Amino acid sequence: MKDFNYYAPTQVVFGASSEEQTGKLVKQYGGSKVLLHYGGKSAERSGLLSKIASLLEAEGIACIKLGGVVPNPRLSLVHKGIELCRQEGIDFILAVGGGSVIDSAKAIAYGVPYEGDVWDIYTEAYEPQCALPVAAVLTIPAAGSEMSDSSVITNEDGDIKIGYSNNLCRCKFAVMNPERTYTLPAYQTACGAVDIMMHTMERYFSQDDDMTLTDELAEGLLRTVKNSVFEVLKNPTDYRHRTQIMWAGSLAHNDLTGCGTTGDFATHMLEHELSAMFDVAHGAGLAALWCSWARYVYKENISRFARFAVNVMGVANDFTSPEHTALEGIAAMERFYQAIGMPVSISELIGREVTEQEIDEMVDKCSHRDTITIGNFKHLDSTDMKAVYTMAK
């Protein structure tokens, strides 16, 4: 196992009554003028936004609203947010929404105290020394941004999507009320479940085979989400199962399920190019790619895939053939994706055939023009990347 550093300082306030505490929490963490950052109309329609504003007001905290965050959040809105925060003297950013809103909030938080262009931070041309405090009222369990140190921003100028990680941007607190996820459309619920599971699978598929406790936690989390997603698709207001998915979303990406493992994250990187090019939902993009990635790499560590098949997918162990068990596990995951309405190929994802030219372009970006490899389970160079995209066509 690898030595590790585990740091998850975000205070999680979880449950049906959790929102009520938002005003007090912002005050406790030192906010006096807040940017209320959000996405589309749903936060307005549901009354959540005005409720949060009232709770802040009750604590004597002023707030300025900035909506309009879209999936694959854009750099242009981040620039706008930074300018607004400076003009208004904002000292705290509260994201109300899902991962895109939180990621956008984190980018604004980095940008306010930095004189240059915040994009420098994402391209790692500049390392931030401070950031405004950020917190979240989570409404979409998926990205895990509420407890993670990462943020992914898309620069429309060139369709470049880059993730950046730094403890500076970890949320001070995250308010999570599972009831707020009742109204998520089935497709978005399923995308979220895929994303949550992938955050843990990216850590689980590792060549380190000696971190039993981390494996046990990862497998337990994966089984839970796999079962609960069916329940919430049947009954969207099932509090118990919405709870499991919401809490799993945070634990899947706060690094708990990666302690002592190297992690892979190749599927995530391949998907970033897909959603940057076609602006598709991240979870759906992951589902479209994963089985192809798995079939391309499983021979690097067959026992790992066999363990996954048995302990997570509930496949019967073929003791005479670990390889058969391993492949059955991948097939079971493919059926799972299909059963929850997720695509298992790029053509299902984008509604047409992907062209070879498009694949080449994605490979070119993902490999930084053939200068880097991605992944650890198997290091993928540009030839491997092309093979995976092609298998997933």
Add this chain to the structure above:
Amino acid sequence: MKDFNYYAPTQVVFGASSEEQTGKLVKQYGGSKVLLHYGGKSAERSGLLSKIASLLEAEGIACIKLGGVVPNPRLSLVHKGIELCRQEGIDFILAVGGGSVIDSAKAIAYGVPYEGDVWDIYTEAYEPQCALPVAAVLTIPAAGSEMSDSSVITNEDGDIKIGYSNNLCRCKFAVMNPERTYTLPAYQTACGAVDIMMHTMERYFSQDDDMTLTDELAEGLLRTVKNSVFEVLKNPTDYRHRTQIMWAGSLAHNDLTGCGTTGDFATHMLEHELSAMFDVAHGAGLAALWCSWARYVYKENISRFARFAVNVMGVANDFTSPEHTALEGIAAMERFYQAIGMPVSISELIGREVTEQEIDEMVDKCSHRDTITIGNFKHLDSTDMKAVYTMAK
């Protein structure tokens, strides 16, 4: 499920090379003059103490040593530590050792800025508003104090042992090197494993049956410790399995395995009286009591004990009789305790019969002279407490 608040801000620096970072970590968290708090000679003999002192020195951080912490850490040493910190202008307390040392450090941290007697805080006559920062270099995985908000102190004046919880005393960081646990005697290793498992079992045995993810994490942790303890008793320098136990010790008591559950903690409270009266190891005391507690309360929720039997203890499910399955699980735990050299009765624990008068005295203290009940799985009044102690005789 219950709404919950999860807050585990301690930075964990884990692995064989982790100690090297201690000086830099103290500096990062603002320490300029440190109280190095420890227990007996082993920290000196092993060279750990002088190594830490050098690492601090290399960062320009002065330190004053205060050893002598014993299991069931005493209030008198806490008083001495408080005085020393004031005299020397200490601004950071670094505990080098296990739970007793960390608990003593936390008590000193509360006491330094408080004008009255720090015992007021434990009796809840006074609520602390601040505390010195505390961190830990862990050498004994057991109590979980390195990530918990709690501290247990024994007031020799009346053999009173009281636990107190407050986020103020959470360790800023915890350095954990599994190699430092290689020299732990077998008995202490086993006591630690029992304590770790009990921290999660106290949360698991709950009447809340709807927090699947928490149950999965708890069961995975319990299985891991149960298996790893045998491996380290066979081979004390088994890095892989020492790792599992050490990390499990932190996760078992940082509340991860209690999210959404009510928790019980009756066995812990019954044991506090036992170790206050007989000065026995806490883990051994828990083992001596748990099976009696379990047999006394299991009918309150037979399915919970049946689940534990199958998912943790590996008992075959008797589908025709959940009660039979439940009881087999308790019997399996009893055999497990015996197999790792732990007592399963008070007489095995203290080496003689416990008298009825002694039981009455423990009941009297534990029930605050018959004014409180303990536990939630079943609320135990003084009659119940006496019954459990008597079953465990």
